[in-house]
Amino acid sequence: MSYIKALKCRECGREYPKEALHVCEYCFGPLEVAYKYDEIKKSLTKEAITRRPANMWRYRELLPIEGDPTVGAQVGFTPLIRARNLADSLGVKELYIKNDAVNYPTLSFKDRVVSVAISRAREMGFKVVACASTGNLANSVAANAAACGMESYVFIPFDLEQTKILGTLVYGSKVVSIQGTYDEVNRLSSEIAGKYGWAFVNINIRPYYAEGSKSFGFEIAEQLRWKLPRHIVVPMAGGSLITKIWKAFKEFEMLGFVEGIEKTRVYGAQAAGCAPIVTAVKTGSELIKPVRPNTIAKSLAIGNPADGYYSAKVIRESNGWAEDSTDEEIIDAMKLLAETEGVFAETAGGVTLAVTKKLIAQGRIPVDESIVISITGNGLKTQEALQGRLVLPPVINASLKEFDGLVKSLEKKYAARG
Amino acid sequence: MAVKVRIPTPLRKLTGGKEEVYVQGGSVTAVLDDLERNYPGIKERICEGDGKLRRFVNLYVNDEDIRFKENMNTQIKDSDELSIVPAIAGGFF
Numbered sequence: 001m002s003y004i005k006a007l008k009c010r011e012c013g014r015e016y017p018k019e020a021l022h023v024c025e026y027c028f029g030p031l032e033v034a035y036k037y038d039e040i041k042k043s044l045t046k047e048a049i050t051r052r053p054a055n056m057w058r059y060r061e062l063l064p065i066e067g068d069p070t071v072g073a074q075v076g077f078t079p080l081i082r083a084r085n086l087a088d089s090l091g092v093k094e095l096y097i098k099n100d101a102v103n104y105p106t107l108s109f110k111d112r113v114v115s116v117a118i119s120r121a122r123e124m125g126f127k128v129v130a131c132a133s134t135g136n137l138a139n140s141v142a143a144n145a146a147a148c149g150m151e152s153y154v155f156i157p158f159d160l161e162q163t164k165i166l167g168t169l170v171y172g173s174k175v176v177s178i179q180g181t182y183d184e185v186n187r188l189s190s191e192i193a194g195k196y197g198w199a200f201v202n203i204n205i206r207p208y209y210a211e212g213s214k215s216f217g218f219e220i221a222e223q224l225r226w227k228l229p230r231h232i233v234v235p236m237a238g239g240s241l242i243t244k245i246w247k248a249f250k251e252f253e254m255l256g257f258v259e260g261i262e263k264t265r266v267y268g269a270q271a272a273g274c275a276p277i278v279t280a281v282k283t284g285s286e287l288i289k290p291v292r293p294n295t296i297a298k299s300l301a302i303g304n305p306a307d308g309y310y311s312a313k314v315i316r317e318s319n320g321w322a323e324d325s326t327d328e329e330i331i332d333a334m335k336l337l338a339e340t341e342g343v344f345a346e347t348a349g350g351v352t353l354a355v356t357k358k359l360i361a362q363g364r365i366p367v368d369e370s371i372v373i374s375i376t377g378n379g380l381k382t383q384e385a386l387q388g389r390l391v392l393p394p395v396i397n398a399s400l401k402e403f404d405g406l407v408k409s410l411e412k413k414y415a416a417r418g
Numbered sequence: 419m420a421v422k423v424r425i426p427t428p429l430r431k432l433t434g435g436k437e438e439v440y441v442q443g444g445s446v447t448a449v450l451d452d453l454e455r456n457y458p459g460i461k462e463r464i465c466e467g468d469g470k471l472r473r474f475v476n477l478y479v480n481d482e483d484i485r486f487k488e489n490m491n492t493q494i495k496d497s498d499e500l501s502i503v504p505a506i507a508g509g510f511f
Contacts, residue, residue, distance in 0.1 A: 011473060025428060026463065028474040028504035287485050309473060 002066040003040050007031040007207050010310070018064075020124055020199065022206045030306070031207045033064040037254065046226060046257050056112055056215035062251055063215065064208045065119045071148040072115020074104050076215050080223035080372075085340040086353075090360055094370040096229070097337075098220050100377070101345050106143045106167070107378035108136035108299075108346075109216055109241065114144045114201060116212035121199035128153065128198040132189035134182050134237065134299045135164030136346075136377050141201060142173035153198065155185050160298060163381045181293065183304045202238075210307075213241045217248025220372055221258050228258050230369040233267045233356045235348045235376055236277050236322075237300040239311030242268055245374075246314045267365070268315050268322040269355035271295035271330065271347075277305055280312045281322035288312070296327045296385045297347040299377055321364050325354035331389050333357065334379060344379035352376075421449050421494050424501040432460045446477060447490045449500055464502060476503045 007016040011029025022031050040061045052058035056076025057069055079099045087095035100109040114137070118129055130153040131141045138154045145152035152173040156165070157180060168175050178185045186203075193200040201209045221228055228249055234242040246266055252258045270278045273295030276288050288308035293301035305311070315322055325333070330350035337353050338344050345353075356373050359365045379386075396402040407414065420440040425433050433439055441456060443449035447469070454461035464475050469490065471477060477484045478501040484492045494500060 023474075023504070027472050028428070029472075030474070289486065 003036045003061050004064050004066065005034040005036045008034040020121075020126070020204045022204050033207050033211050035062065035064075037251075041255055044255065049222065056115070056212070056219070059215055059218045062211075062218070062248075063116055064211045065116060066123050069115055069119040070122050071118050071144050072105075072111060075111045075115045076103065077219055078103050080220060081341060081343070083341050083373075086337065089336065089340050090357060092360060092365075092367045092371060094368075096220075096224070096370070096372045097341060097343060097375055098216065098223075098372055099343055099375050100216065101343060101349065101375050101379065105147070106136070106139040107381065108140065109213065109376040110136045110140040111144070112215050113137075113209045113212035114140040117199070117201035117205045117209035118144050118148065118150065120208040121201070121205055122148070122150070124199070126199035127151065128196075129201060130154065130189070130193070130198045131201045132156075132182070132186040132203070134301060135160050135168075135381065136299050137202065138168040138173075138175070139164060139381075142168045142171035142175075145173065146171040155189050155192075157182050157185050161382055161384050163383065167381065182302050183290070206306075210240045210244060213244035214248035214251070216241065216374070217245035218252065220245075221249060221252050224370070224372075226258055227370075228252075228261055228264045229372040230263055231265050231267065231320075231365045232372040232374065233269055233352055233359065233365075234374045235300055235352045236268045236270050236311055237302045237305065237348075239268075239277055239305040239307035241374075241376070242266060243307055243310045243314050246318065264318060265320040265365075266314055266318040267320045267355070267359055268311055269352045270322070270324045271297040271300055271351050272324040272326045273297075274301050274303055275324040276303060277308045277311050278322040278324045280308065281315050286312075295330075296382075297330055297351050298382070299346060299348045300351060321359060323355040323358045323362075325351050325358065329354040329357075331385065334386070335390075337375075338379070343375060345375045346377035346379050346382040347385050348377050349375040349379070350385075420496060422497075422499045423449065423453060424499065426502055426504055428504065429460060429463055429502065432457050432463070443494060445490070445494055446479070446484055446492045446500065449494055450490075474505045476505050477501070478503060 004018050009024035009029045010032050012027045044061045049058050054077040055074050081097045083095045083097045103111045128151045129145050131137050132155045138156055142152055154168050154173050154175045156177055158177045193203045199205050249261055253261045274293035276291050280288050290304035293303045330347055333353035334350035423439050441452040443452045450461050479492055480499055
């Protein structure tokens with residue numbers, strides 16, 4: 001049973017059939033999926049959701065596919081960790097980490113959007129799937145396409161981390177590396193999508209694709225025992241995730257699953273070397289001024305964010321704020337998260353934690369209310385960022401005496417025998 | 419002499435298929451008004467009812483975004499070029 005009503009322009013409200021369309025023909029605004037909420041209200045309950053398998057499809061009435069998912073049936077329901085050690089370190093009371101660093105199958109939140117996009121693309125009859133990507137999306141499109149036997153093309157900027165390139169090639173995807181920034185890759189991809197008629201998950205399939213991110217928000221609310229966090233910090237690249245988390249919270253409230261959304265504040269995090277949305281929030285501007293990115297957080301390096309305007313709007317609407325963090329702060333935060341909670345997040349996670357620290361220090365996030373930090377990708381993919389930033393292990397011979405000497409030099413006391 | 423206006427694919431139905439047209443005007447507003455006189459129906463695709471530029475349409479005067487100049491009041495002189503570019507998913511047509 002399908003609950004998709006139509007596609008609807010976010011700007012002028014014109015409706016379109018539920019096809020592979022993403023732009024309003026009339027005013028060029030982006031299209032969004034509209035649902036038959038009346039019917040969902042009648043059939044979906046919290047109890048029903050709770051009984052379903054632990055993956056993102058437990059919210060399937062609120063995800064835009066017509067039949068069952070044909071790829072990525074196991075994606076989602078990643079851990080929400082009560083981060084007590086990190087909370088102590090930051091001096092706050094109630095802190096959680098939503099950990100999509102362990103999302104299935106490619107260790108980032110992109111598996112959520114891709115399983116929706118490819119399942120929907122197959123319903124519409126596409127044979128080739130493609131994307132423009134800063135890396136995580138590339139991995140996910142390649143893996144999920146392989147899993148359902150589809151051909152895939154992945155377009156990336158030439159300077160991506162090696163791990164993300166290898167982690168795309170291994171699935172047999174056709175990877176095309178473009179001499180240019182992500183924004184240039186994206187522009188070329190738009191032209192290719194038009195000419196070749198492929199399913200570009202984040203271009204012509206975007207209205208469906210983007211909805212997958214809502215599951216990140218649904219899960220947080222459910223995992224907090226059907227409560228909304230008072231504060232949530234979200235990394236921003238194109239800016240889609242933050243808007244969809246907000247939409248997820250609103251949908252749950254509308255369905256009567258949670259209450260008190262007016263108390264929830266949403267905060268956006270970007271790297272200082274690519275912070276067009278943060279700048280707009282801080283200056284109170286409706287315009288997003290594109291920038292040329294320069295940051296180690298490559299997964300966030302989108303200088304001309306497609307959903308920048310809407311992200312800034314969500315932040316304002318929820319009385320949140322936005323901040324950015326330098327490369328140095330990003331590395332420190334990655335280490336802090338790993339050392340306190342055993343979570344190795346990618347550079348984007350460093351951005352999000354560093355910004356959270358800043359917002360707490362500024363008093364914008366109070367220390368005694370619930371806070372969720374959104375971790376969207378895995379540190380194993382961005383290890384290059386840590387090169388030269390960690391103290392390398394001491395090298396000794398296989399001799400107990402040398403080890404004793406090492407322990408002595410650490411000036412620590414252990415209850416050693418003999 | 420006149421101002422050259424570059425028309426994006428989705429609006430060419432209104433210009434009889436023409437990619438480039440020539441109109442008169444000393445500012446962006448004036449150029450768009452003259453464009454509307456010559457190709458009725460085109461202005462409402464570019465501007466809101468109150469004359470403000472639509473959020474997902476970019477206008478460039480000689481490759482510079484007017485939002486970072488003087489917006490609709492940006493001056494235009496003969497031999498300048500005005501490009502109408504819908505913003506799509508962070509990219510451009």
